[in-house]
Every structure is written in structure tokens, then in C-alpha cells.
Amino acid sequence: MLAEPLALLTLALMVEAAIGYPRRVYNAIGHPVTWIGALIAALDRDLNREDASPAARRIAGFLALIAILAVPGALALAVQTILAGIGLVGLLVAAVLASSLLAQRSLHEHVAAVRDGLREGGLEGGRWAVSMIVGRNPESLDAAGVSRAAIESLAENFSDGIVAPAFWLGVGGLPGGVLYKAANTADSMIGHRTPRHEAFGWAAARFDDLINLPASRLAALLIVGAAALHPHASAGKAWSAIRRDAGKHRSPNAGWPEAAMAGALGLRLAGPRTYGDTTVEDHWMGDGRAEADAADIDRALALYRTACGLLLGLAALLAVTALALSR
Template identity: 80%
Template sequence: MLPPDTLTLLVLALLAEAAVGYPARVYTWIGHPVTWIGAGIALLDRDLNREAWSAPRRRAAGVAALAILLAVTGLAGLAITAVLAPFGLVGLTIAAVLASTLLAQRSLHEHVAAVSAGLRAGGLEGGRAAVSMIVGRNPRTLDEAGVCRAAIESLAENFSDGIVAPAFWIGAGGLTGGLLYKAANTADSMIGHRTPRHEAFGWAAARFDDLVNLPASRLTALLLVAAAAIHRDASAGEAWRAVRRDARHHRSPNAGWPEAAMAGALGLRLAGPRVYGETRVEDRWMGDGSPEASAADIDRALALYRTACGLLLGLAVALAGVAWLIWR
């Protein structure tokens, strides 16, 4: 697919996902592309990750597993694209509906908004219950400000790897590009952990995910800075300052960019020391505002997120228009 087609596909996919998301009834009926990819990763993990093997051998097996996953996913994407190509606009529309399943604008908003609603309706316990659905840290260690920071951090990070990154790769490579990204990202979430089982086997998945998320994390930060310039209760200048100063200090090479931008825009401090399970992680703070976030700050973050999603759509439309002028 040429850029006019991939970028038009992206515009249609963003619009479709924002309008209807991924209906729960469809998920119950056929699952979701991530669950299908996840089943393949689980199979590779079971068959190729042998505890009796040495660490170098398990690392090599992890490289092979990632290569197999990407090859199968890429071939599936190319096959679907080839089948739909002869049908013109109808085929492009079907491909856009399929690509929309790789985006998470609507579901991310719903999950983060549920934390704000949970705090207001059920107090701290309601907020903890809602935030436990979207973060890996131990909710029992979180006070109300911690619950709110966790929700806002999840919003910022998942805006990057759940929306901007798949959008970037759909725009660059069509449905196949989006599927390849989603396969890499799902592999990282399943096996890219520093645990005894996955320290070596998941090394390739973790490093590859860092690489493919790099352009999107920077773009996400820019979108949040631009969105902050539109909102009267946010600061684009502070967002940009936090990104330049703090993003590189995050333990993740990518997550610090959107988190720092969100922190600076809202006048908050995000990240910092956290507890995952029983393990305390001493992360650097992003932003130099107050760590005392509230449900109202979650609402402000969601407003900023909605504007940034609109800017992403506008950018996709503009790039599609330029591509059509150049290639057609």
C-alpha cells in the first residue's frame, strides 16, 4: 500500500474506533486480535522457553520466537491486504474496520474515567478497585493521590503505546504495519519482564518493543504539549520543560516522554517511587508540581487526552491530504 492508502486507512480506523470502540458482544463472540496474538505467544513461550537451557540459549530461543511471531503476523496482514485490495474503497473500508481493533482510544478513556467515577462514588476503595484494572502496581499501597496519579500515568503511557504507536505504524505500513506493532507490543507485555522465567527469553521482545515505540513516544509528548496550549487550565510551556528535563530519567526509554508531558501540562508530579506486588521501585519523578493529584485532575487529564486524540486525527487527515497530492 502507498502512503495515500495507508494514511486514508488510518483516518478511517481512528474515526471508527472513536465512534464504536470494540463492542463487548464482538469480543465475547470472537475474541480480539490481541487475544489471538497472545495465544500464539503463549504457545511459543511454552514450547521454546525451556528452564533446563542456559541463559544464552534461552535468549536465542526468544529471538527465534519473536521472529516467528512477526513472520506469521506479517504474512497474515499481507494476505488480508491482498484479498481486500481488488475491492477498492469497499476493501479499504473493511481494512479500516479491522485496523480500528488495534487502537484503544475509546476503551482507554472509559477505563480511566472509571477511576474518577469510582473515587467519587466509592471513595478510596472504589478508586483502588477501578485503578487495579489498568495498572500493575499494588492498589493496597495507594492513597487517594496515588490512585489518581496511577490513573493519569496509565492514561499518558497507554495513549502512546495503545493509540499513537499503532496509529504511527498503520500510517506507515497499513494494516500489516499495525498488526506487526501490536504483535511486538503484546509480546513485550507477556514475556518482556525481568523475571527468572523471562529475563533471557523475553530480552528480544522487550528491546524490540522499546525500538518500535520510540517514534510514537516522542510524537505523543508533542501532541500533549500542543493539546496543553489549547486548554486554559494546562501549560504547554511547563509540559515542554518537563519533557526536556525529566523524560530521559524514566526507567523506560519511552514512557517518560508522555508522562513528563502530562505532568508538566497539569502542574503535577507523576511516576516517582511505586510498589509492584511486594517490590518497591525507586523511579524518578516527572514534573515539579504537586504529587497530590485528585479526581478532578483525572478529569483534566482526560480532557487533555481527548484534545490530543483530535490533534492526532487532524495530523492524519493532513498527512493523507498531502500524500494524495503527491502520489495521485
Template identity: 75%
Template sequence: MALSDSLLILSLALAIEAAVGYPNRLYTAIGHPVTWIGRLIKRLDGSLNREDWSFRQRRGAGILALLALLTVTGLTAWALSALLQPFDLIGILLLAILASSLIAQRSLHEHVAAVSKGLHEGGIDGGRAAVSMIVGRNPQSLDEAGVSRAAIESLAENFSDGIVAPAFWLGLGGLPGAVLYKAANTADSMIGHRTPRHEAFGWAAARFDDLVNLPASRLTALLIIMAAALHRGASAPGAWQAVRRDAAHHRSPNAGWPEAAMAGALGLRLAGPRVYGEVRVKDRWMGDGRAEATADDIDRALALYRTACALLFGLAAGSALLAWIIAR
């Protein structure tokens, strides 16, 4: 597939997903690509992750599982792309509709906005209930500032791996590129944990996910900095300084970039020590502003996010036009 076609598909997919998201009726009827990928990962985990094997054997099995996952999902996406591509504009539109299911602009906004609404209307209990839907940490351990920071951190990190990353690989590799990314990211979320069962088996999935998210995390930080330059009350220089100073010190090689950018833009401190389940995680603060975030700060972060999404669409559409002009 020509680069101009994949960038056009990306532009259309971003517009479609922003307008309609992934309809609940469709999810109820057939599920979602991520749930289909998740079933395959679960089967691979159940059949290849054997507890009586050594650490080395389980790590090897995890590498094999990742290769099998990428092969099956990649070939499926390639076949769909090859089937639809000859239909010119109709095929491109159909591919864009399929690809839109791999991007989560609308659903991410809705889930994070629900935390702000929960705090405004239901107080701390409403905020805790809403934030428990999007983060893995224990909501009962969070006060209002903790709930607000958790929502903003989730917004920043998921902007990178739920939107910018699949968009990046879609633009670069068409539908197969986006599907392969989504398969890798889903594998990391399901088995890429340092638990007794998955520390060895999920090693390959976690490392590969770190690798494929590297370009998107940097691009996400840049989009947030650019968005901050367009918003009164946000600081593009503050975002830039926080990224330069703090991003590399996050325990994740990628999450620190969008989180630091968002923290610096809003004058907040994000990340830092926090509790997942019963485990306390030590991490560096991103940003040097106030830690006492509020529901109003969630709303400010969402405004930046909407602008950054618009900038991403503009970048995709402009790149598609430039690629088309060059190809002529």
C-alpha cells in the same frame, strides 16, 4: 500499498474506533486480535522457553520466538491486505474496520474515567478497585493521590503505546505495519519482564518493543504539549520543560516522554517511587508540580487526552490529503 491509502485507512480507523470502539458482543463471540496474538505467544513461550537451558540458549530461543511471531502475524496481515486492497474504497473501508481493532482510544478513556468515577462515588475503595484494572501496582498501597497519579500515568503511557504507536505504524505500513507493532507490544507485555522465567527469553521482545515505540513516544509528548496549548488551566510551556528536563531520566526509554508531558501540562509530579506487587521500584519524578493528585486531575488529564486524540486524527487526515495530492 500506497502511502495515501494507508493514511486514509488510518484516518478512517481512528474515526471508527472513536465512535464505536470494539463492541463487547464481538469480543464475546470471537475474541480480539490481541487475544489471538496472545495465544500464539503463550504457545511459543511454552514450547521454546525451557528451564533446563542456559541463559544464552533461552535468549536465543526468545529471539527465535519473536521472529516466528512477527512472521506469522505479518504474513497474515499482508494476506488480508492483499485480498481486500483490489476492492478500492470498499476494500479500504474493510481494512480500516479491521485496523480499528488495533487502536484503543475509546476503551482507554472508559477505563481511566472509571477510576475518577470510582473515587468520586466510592471513595478510596472505589478508586482502588477501578485502578487495579489498568495498572500492575498493588492498589492497597495507594492513597487517593497514588490512585489518581496511577490513572494519569496509565493514560499518558497507554496513549503512546495503545493509540499513537499503532496509528504511526498503520499510517506508515498499512494493516501489516499495525499488526506487527501490536504483536511486538503484546509480546513485551507478556514475556518482556525481568523474572526468572522471562529475563532471558523475553529479552528480545522487550528490546524490540523499546525500539518500535521510540517515534510514537516522542510524537505523543508533542500531541500532549499541543493539546495543553488549547486548554485553559493547562501549561504547554510547563509540559515542554518537563519533557526536556525529565523524560530521559525515566526507567523506560519511552514512557517518560508522555508522562513528563502530562505532568508538566497539569502542574503535577508523576512516576517516582512506586510498588508493583511486593517490589518497590525507584524511579525519577516526572514534572515538578504537586504530587497530591485528585480525581479532578484525572478529569483534566482526560480532557487533554480527548483533545490530543482529535489532534492525532487531524494529523492523519491532513497527511492523507497531502499524500493524495502529491500522488496525483
């Protein structure tokens, strides 16, 4: 019944917003991402042979992706089946488990740390904090670059760290959310265009692009909706930036929430970026100012909190509607 995964999603969003993933739990048993990551690392070590041809490594990567999805997906399905047999208590337990697949609180905390780092520790404090959430070379960033990097990370991770797992939880219940998280973790670990992972990680990267398509569009719309509720933001400019710039981003998905956030705040995001010693040329998202600062991070966080609230409201509305239609 459609109402059940939507009810699960609504409760999971509420639980995660309230308590996040407690540090004590992480220290005691780790996190689903770390468990999935251990599986991915083992498959990468055993199947990704450097003496194999690119074609063979691509096939090995495809087989690895199947295993990465099958193992946690089967476990999640078994857990959901067991919990479904114990009624409301089972739904509540499933919601607590599903909340670990979302990252509303932790994303807010990490981005707020960049704002605080800039205000309390200057450029070096901001660089250190932003290095925790982005892969680019922090030494190449000035204060405006640090601020833009934090806001870009907030926008992109709102899509793939919150809206996407929420979408797949609402569609497929606990197994749907776990399958998404497994695929997204695989992309983050092996979906890079490096000599080691160009071929082996091809399937993981392409699959992650595919499953993030609906969420990236929904995330952009939620940011537009949030901008309409804030006097310091512009929903019209957010929508214009999406239409003009989102498709120009080097990622088929990241440009949508980044363009929305840039337009809403009157900023320019993305553009050329440096990862290690490599400079990546990319289009700018938005046509505002590039000189972002800690106050802009504050404004972005306010939009983010409202967008998360809109996501919760949408989930609850769909759950109630599905329940009413099922009667």
C-alpha cells in the same frame, strides 16, 4: 502509494473513536490481542525451558519473536492484498479491521472508571478500578497515588496503545499495525525482568523499546499541543518537563508522554512505585504537586481527548497531502 495507508489510518481512527471494539464482537470472536496472546503463550510454554542456559533461552526468545511477528504479519498482508483488489469497499473493511488495533475509547473508559470509583466508592472504589489498568499493588496506594497511577496509565497508553499503532498503520498499512501490536503484546507478556523471562523475553523487550521510540516522542508533542488549547493546562511547562525529566525515566519511552502530562497539569508523576512486594525507584516526572485527585483525572482526560483529536487531524492532513502529491 503513501496516501493509502494514511487514508486507512484516518478512517480507522474515526471508526474506533465512534464505536470502539464492541463487547458483542469480543464475546463472539475475541480480539486480535487475545489471538496473538495465545500464540505467545504457546511459544513461551514450548520454547522457554527452565533447564536451559540463559544464552539458549535468549536465542529461543529471539526465535519466538520472529514467529510472533511472522504469523500475524503474513495474515495481515494477505488480508490487505485481498481487500486492495476491491477498491473503496476494501479500504472501508480494512479500516474497520485496523480500528481493532487502536484503543482510544477503551482507554478513556478505563481511566474514567478510576475517577468514578474514587468519587462514588472512595479509596477502595478507586483502588479496585485502577487495579484493572496498572500492575502495581493497589493496596499500597492512597487516593493521590490512585489518581496519579490512572493519569500515568493514560499518558503511557496514549503512546503505546494509540499513537504507536497509528504511526505504524500510517507507515505500513494493516500489516504495519498488526506487526506493532504483535511486538507490543509480546513485550507485555514476556518482556519482564523476572527469573522466567529475563533471558527469554529480552529480544521482545528491546524490540518494543525500539519501535515505540518515534511514537513516544510524537505522543508527547501531541500532549503539548493539546495543553496549548486548554486554559487549565500549560504547554510551556509540559515542554519544560519533557526536556528536564523524560530522559530520566527508567523506560526509554514512557517518560516522554508522562513528563508532558505532568508538566501540562502541574503535577508530579511516576516516582517510586510498588509492584507486588517490590518497590521500584524512579525519577519524578514534572515538578508540580503529588497530591492528585479525581478532578485531575478529569483534566487529564480532557487533554487526552484533545490530543486524540490532534492525532486524527494530523493523519487526515498527511493523507490529503500525500494524495495531492501523488496526482
